[in-house]
Amino acid sequence: MARQGQMSKLSSFKLLAIDDDPQNRALISDALSQQGLEVLTASDPEAGFELFLRVRPRGVLVDLNAPEATEMDLLERMVRIDPSVNVILVSDHYSEDSAVEAVQKGACDYLPRPIDFQKLRHRIAGFLAEAEIRQKTLGLDHELVRACQFEGIVSRSPLMLEVFAKIRRVAPHFRTALITGATGTGKELVARALHTLSPALADRFVVCNCSALVESLVESELFGYVKGAFTGASQDKAGLFESADCGVIFLDEIGELSPGAQAKLLRVLQDHKVRRVGSTVSREVDLRIIAATNRDLRTMVREGKFREDLYYRLAVVEIGLPALTNRREDLPLLERYFVEKFAKEYEKPIAGLTRRAQSRMATYPWPGNIRELESVIGNACMMADGKFLDIHELPDRIQAQASDQSPTDEALFSLEEISRRHVMRVLERVGGNKARAAEILGVGRATIYQLLSRMKLEKQGESA
Template sequence: MTAPATLLIADDDSVALDLLAEVLTREGYRVRAAANGEECLHVAEAEPVDLAIVDLRMPGLDGLQVIQRLAAIQPGVPVLVLTAFVTIDTAIEAIRAGAYDYLSKPFRMEEIKVVVRRALEARRLASENRQYRRELEGLYNVRNLLGQSPQMVEVYKLVARVSGLDTTVLIQGETGTGKELAARAIHYASPRAGRPLVVVDCTALPEGLFESELFGHERGAFTGAVSTRRGLLETSDGGTCFLDEIGDLSPTLQAKLLRVLQERAIRRVGGNEVLPVNVRIIAATNRDLGTRVAEGAFREDLYYRLNVVTIVLPPLRERSQDIPLLAQHFLEEYARAADKPTRGFAQETLAVLSGYHWPGNVRELEHAVERAVALSSSEVLVPEDLPDLLRRGPEGNLRLPTATMTLDQVKQWYVARVLEEAGGNKVRAAEILGIDRGTLYRLLRRQTSEGDPDE
């Protein structure tokens, strides 16, 4: 039987404190009550808790100070803030300090119950994500790749299978999906892991220079060739050569690469000697090579030589459930590198990240998080820390409420946006919002009588 979650409640209002403790105890939680911020921190130092509910305004240590110190004592514990003075500024301040959510006084017990369940569920999922990630790393040896979606699990399985083989692999996927990371995962899980992995960008150099880079050249082969130089295929001997964007190779280089795959040997530019090479080829492309073959732009025989095993990396928009995991990974990486206090995302920020279509895929997400960490000075990233492009809808209209809106207007705005995302389906919208249909209908009636908050 699962042990009940432990809730820590801090409020200098004894009536509110006793009421919350009684109601949440009846819900099956183990409740620890504290009459002020100092007492709250003493409890947190003495025993682990799963969730904290903290009043914003208390004598001595206020709610914001308690949130910050709690994060140091028990990192990762979600905190709900209670306040009788809710404004956009105080809400944003609480979220920036690290609060999971905020609730206004006088509070409604049904709302408290829903938000507590949601916060505990988010914590449980975060813990499961970390455990699941460790299991995947151990099972499939895919430390470089991130994601727990079904699409990525299939990628992990295929990477694990082909790593022990010596066959040629073709990795397909849009720009920014992580093709090089997949190639590295294959190489470092293979018997060739102790030998070089050489990455070759097939679009980086003009054809003449690229041929010399790939195959090497003899002294005097062309103007400026003052000495013999080994090419990248030679330097990767015994290891792996990763040919990125192979779909852009010229017909001449396609023919020479085909010969390498057939003969396992090369000739340097300007040379006659055939030099054997023991190298595994992993190729990647963001193009449809089958279409390129049909168009006559890519050799069919080379395509079949490369296409022994194909791994297709899904675009980020097709695995949006991986976005929070990826975003948190990048946040921790860049916060650690910059020695910043940033440790997480506000729920609204994750909603923006999950709702964006990410044409640049994982690379674009990484850059967005890197920028947010660099510009933010708080522990929790809020939507305003993200690039404007992410916070705008397809028509260029802001997806987020403005700072001049009241809290009620923000709630109306959010309900309207959720209803829009649900295609007008009120049952689905109520499920997303975590409320019953009756509450949703009351909110919509109030919105109709007061007008659209966007106007």
């Protein structure tokens, strides 16, 4: 009943039926138009593809009494143009291999001929329900992204909410802080948030990348120099500490600081004074120091590679950022955030990722964390020419991930249906290799064949 309701609500859902049999076309129009769908028909692949380009239907039914390659080719062309389209192939020569191939090429289903209309109506009702949920989710994501931002940091994960609370609490008071986390987890973003919410001068955030400091120049870089202090010192120059007076100095990659520089930094932390190279005068500085590292400083201390006293000075406030894999709930939110950002930058009407692309993203381990995610979405947006980013726009390493069908409706499937889908999924993942699939499913190869032929028999039985 609920599904029938959805059908009448979404009467703008267009279904294109490409069928070379005029009787079939009439039958499909009759059977489905009653359900409040707009059914358009075409008699051959080329006319069908043209109509597809013109009306952009949400669903396509392809039933051609033609070689399988023709149907597959048509399927591929349509999916490439609109990855979110729901295509169902109908064929005389149904086989599980073709079904796997069709699903891999982006089909939603592959049915044997003659069409079981009850089943087809059920499938279409499923598309409608899913389209509606997706539409709602897209709207919701947009609202969520806006609601889940803290000083430009997007997250709704409990771990990050704790980080936000900590930033809010310590920003007005801290003198030194240490931000730790793997590469690309947002350490600099957090440092900037700390600065923004602190009483430091708003325009004074000085970045010092410790890994880029040349040992022989560390002192003059950090402390500055006076004219004539060394060859080439033609005029007085303030160092980074002085430039950050009344503001924040961000010591990025602090784990790379040499032992000599560590000692000098410790002195500044203790005395709050700096003296330019070649000068006899020390100046007081009012500094807030934020250090960041993706290395484990405690281990470095144990190994004698980082000064213990410096570590304890810096880590008065320590903020640890979780890896993206430990806050997967942020993935759709961040995807949406970056899609909006790059769609605007490239002036393209990109609404989001297809379900298939989202599934691949969800199973990827993201070693480069949010920086990697940002660059993946940035590149995909640059290449995209449709409304949705599909797997073709993702880098190979992400395309190669297992795809997981959306669980939207799975709660309502029977166990048998879920097993069927799972077997198909595993087969898809292993490129149709039944021996490998049997191994993964923990059954003998014969069982897989039996299962597949039973499925095939059932399909034939249902449609007989």
